[in-house]
Amino acid sequence: METIKIVPCLDMKDGRVVKGVNFENFKDAGDPAEIAAFYCAEGADELVFLDIAATVENRGLLLEVLRRTAEKVDIPLAVGGGLRTVSDCEAVFGAGATKASVNSAAIKRPELINEMAAAFGSEKVIVAIDARRDEDNAYRVCINGGLTVTDIDAVAWAKEAESRGAGAILLTSFDCDGTKKGYDIEMTRAIADAVSLPVTASGGAGTLEHIYDAVTAGGAKAALVASLFHFRELTIGQVKEYLRGKGIPVRG
Numbered sequence: 001m002e003t004i005k006i007v008p009c010l011d012m013k014d015g016r017v018v019k020g021v022n023f024e025n026f027k028d029a030g031d032p033a034e035i036a037a038f039y040c041a042e043g044a045d046e047l048v049f050l051d052i053a054a055t056v057e058n059r060g061l062l063l064e065v066l067r068r069t070a071e072k073v074d075i076p077l078a079v080g081g082g083l084r085t086v087s088d089c090e091a092v093f094g095a096g097a098t099k100a101s102v103n104s105a106a107i108k109r110p111e112l113i114n115e116m117a118a119a120f121g122s123e124k125v126i127v128a129i130d131a132r133r134d135e136d137n138a139y140r141v142c143i144n145g146g147l148t149v150t151d152i153d154a155v156a157w158a159k160e161a162e163s164r165g166a167g168a169i170l171l172t173s174f175d176c177d178g179t180k181k182g183y184d185i186e187m188t189r190a191i192a193d194a195v196s197l198p199v200t201a202s203g204g205a206g207t208l209e210h211i212y213d214a215v216t217a218g219g220a221k222a223a224l225v226a227s228l229f230h231f232r233e234l235t236i237g238q239v240k241e242y243l244r245g246k247g248i249p250v251r252g
Helices: 030-040 061-072 086-094 103-108 111-120 154-163 185-194 207-216 234-247
Strands: 006-015 016-021 025-030 047-051 077-080 099-103 125-132 139-143 148-153 169-174 199-201 221-227
Touching: 006 030, 006 139, 006 199, 006 234, 016 030, 030 047, 030 061, 030 185, 030 199, 061 077, 061 086, 077 125, 077 234, 086 099, 086 111, 086 148, 099 111, 099 185, 103 111, 103 139, 111 125, 125 154, 139 154, 148 154, 154 169, 154 185, 169 185, 185 199, 185 207, 207 234
Parallel strands: 006 047, 006 221, 047 077, 077 099, 099 125, 125 169, 169 199, 199 221
Antiparallel strands: 006 016, 016 025, 125 139, 139 148
């Protein structure tokens, strides 16, 4: 089994880290630079920095906040939110990002994935997929910060993203986000089985067992965690110790 990554997520709104439930009712969790520095010291394998309001507010990512955060980070930093062009990605790389994540813009213009892969290499391209179950229990892609549900099948979209040059998938369950009831294991497994790319499971972590389930039953190569870490219900060290005790290879 490959080494599993534990990835804290910094969801950004108005320059602050926030955490909500089902993409709403956000609580302030602190300053991004301070939180990023803390997670690096605690043993995070990677950080995800998402400007969750950028697309909805029709603006670019807050580069100065990113720059200040990146200065505190010595591990891979994946950045997304409001990235619509190769030039937007160049700007976040210039501000300290090591990977660029696209979601709504790639749905609206899938060629963006090809352009990013050609410009930067697939290893720097993440396609984020926010998805929810419909009345037929199919997985439908959501865009615009989860506000718009499309008729696009999430599994088919993951396959297309891979074919266009994506290097990884960041999969968030809209239904599970912030609920602490566990990741959507069925959806995670469906995506993981459909592509050869590493899939990061996101949305719903509430216990150590949930993280274990995501990387075993769900087939994820990384587990993204937000509120559990932000509000100190669990530490990165506790998660890694638990997984190691279960025979799951982790770093550090």
